[in-house]
Amino acid sequence: MQPHHLRARALCVALATLFTTLCLPAQADHDDQATQSRAAISADGAWLREPPPGAPVAGAFLTLRNAGAAPRKIVALRSPLAAQVQIHEMKMVDGQMRMRELADPTVPAHGQLAMAPGGTHLMFMGLTRLPKAGETVPLSIRFDDGSQLELLLPVRADAAPASPPDAMSGHHHG
């Protein structure tokens, strides 16, 4: 009898997960925040900086929080807006702020991975078109446990550059 019980419980969990997944998009329409699936990871404060005309890249920012007891590694980032999406970190090299791809981006257990202007950020590279302030851009983040986060990033103009000259405008890659 024991295996039977276990199976029934597993089904319950599966249905609960499905229900949550089905419910969330409606909510997302209201607050244009993250739509998330079964991951223990959630995202907030997500936005994409409206790039200047002709820019090949756009920066985006968000905070990923991990409610789980295991660290979650990001294994893939995808958006219809860009040929490639990477996570970059800022490093001071020879007195110059440079950015480079973050190796093994991970959201620590019961911790967070914060991305904000001037620091670690998402870089949309090879833009397929120029996003405009007011629209939203889809981004999907896949983790090493197979879970996936589907986000809609509002595009915002960078109203007040906090620290001119903004390190982001340099865009030194490599």
Ligand SMILES: [Cu+2]
């Ligand atoms: Cu970058």
